[in-house]
Amino acid sequence: MEEILNVRNLHVNFSTYGGTVKGVRGVSFHLNKGETLAIVGESGCGKSVTANAIMRLIPDPPGKISDGTITFKGKALTNVSEKEMRSIRGVDISMIFQDPMTALNPTLTIGTQLVEGLLEHRRTTRAEAKEKALEMMDLVGIPNPEERLKQYPHQFSGGMRQRIVIAIALICDPELLIADEPTTALDVTIQAQILELFEQIQEQTGVSIILITHDLGVVAKIADRIVVMYAGKIIEEGTRKEIFYQPEHPYTKGLLKSVPRLDIKAEELIPIDGTPPDLFSPPQGCPFTARCPMAMEVCDKVYPIQSELSDTHKVDCWLQDERAQQLLASSSR
Ligand code: SF4
Numbered sequence: 001m002e003e004i005l006n007v008r009n010l011h012v013n014f015s016t017y018g019g020t021v022k023g024v025r026g027v028s029f030h031l032n033k034g035e036t037l038a039i040v041g042e043s044g045c046g047k048s049v050t051a052n053a054i055m056r057l058i059p060d061p062p063g064k065i066s067d068g069t070i071t072f073k074g075k076a077l078t079n080v081s082e083k084e085m086r087s088i089r090g091v092d093i094s095m096i097f098q099d100p101m102t103a104l105n106p107t108l109t110i111g112t113q114l115v116e117g118l119l120e121h122r123r124t125t126r127a128e129a130k131e132k133a134l135e136m137m138d139l140v141g142i143p144n145p146e147e148r149l150k151q152y153p154h155q156f157s158g159g160m161r162q163r164i165v166i167a168i169a170l171i172c173d174p175e176l177l178i179a180d181e182p183t184t185a186l187d188v189t190i191q192a193q194i195l196e197l198f199e200q201i202q203e204q205t206g207v208s209i210i211l212i213t214h215d216l217g218v219v220a221k222i223a224d225r226i227v228v229m230y231a232g233k234i235i236e237e238g239t240r241k242e243i244f245y246q247p248e249h250p251y252t253k254g255l256l257k258s259v260p261r262l263d264i265k266a267e268e269l270i271p272i273d274g275t276p277p278d279l280f281s282p283p284q285g286c287p288f289t290a291r292c293p294m295a296m297e298v299c300d301k302v303y304p305i306q307s308e309l310s311d312t313h314k315v316d317c318w319l320q321d322e323r324a325q326q327l328l329a330s331s332s333r
Pocket of ligand 1: 249250251286287288289290292293294295296299304316317318319
């Protein structure tokens with residue numbers, strides 16, 4: 001499979017009056033062409049910071065990509081100038097944010113906002129841009145596109161606004177679409193429709209998608225692979241099947257027990273007790289230790305060595321390391 005994006009050992013820090021927040025701590029993953037990768041984790045785990053780092057949208061100061069590389073189609077985005085990055089954003093890589101109302105300009109018609117990117121980045125006439133806008137409205141399932149292009153954002157429902165935002169993100173035919181919590185502000189019925197729309201768009205355009213969400217339930221149907229983030233690190237990654245049916249990290253297991261699932265019989269939902277660690281001074285060992293029902297002595301002291309359970313399934317947990325199993329056995333005697 002052709003790799004389109006590669007993130008290696010990414011570190012993002014934020015300088016504050018209280019000290020340095022280590023928002024992302026050595027994250028590595030890749031995305032293949034035409035694939036949907038979900039990045040999942042609680043609020044503050046570093047998933048949105050990772051997405052913003054790919055787009056080079058980390059405000060500096062206070063933020064800084066302090067280490068690591070982000071390579072998109074062979075080009076190191078961490079090294080390109082801001083001018084070059086502007087020509088990549090919205091053209092090769094597009095991003096969709098959580099709240100469609102704030103993403104749209106309330107004073108401009110939908111038609112104007114749709115063609116803006118196209119006129120700026122592509123050599124196109126107004127007539128061609130309008131033609132493309134109508135095509136995109138059709139792609140995202142907006143009826144009466146000719147009429148709707150003349151209307152303003154407040155004349156659309158929340159779900160329709162999110163469809164417009166998706167159309168704007170796709171109008172320059174990007175190869176990578178990053179969607180940061182694209183369904184969080186929507187009710188569940190509309191959520192399902194938007195997720196279905198992502199699937200259809202991928203089938204029709206072949207765009208690669210990174211879907212960021214705090215809700216594992218959202219990605220159950222559409223993600224090819226899932227990475228689970230906790231306290232600025234990826235603690236487990238695998239195919240959708242591996243994460244949903246053979247999760248190994250206690251945090252992933254906890255996440256799965258805390259969200260409703262359509263694919264298995266309803267059980268009681270169990271929240272994960274406690275809160276994530278303070279990223280001003282993250283623990284040197286496993287950051288989940290304080291909340292983990294399986295924690296051992298070693299967990300608090302040393303960060304777990306990554307275990308490869310298959311070519312695609314990797315987990316950072318001492319439970320998968322036979323030396324820790326021996327420790328566990330000896331401590332329970
Ligand atoms: Fe729990 Fe230890 Fe595994 Fe961390 S390394 S998840 S504390 S068992």
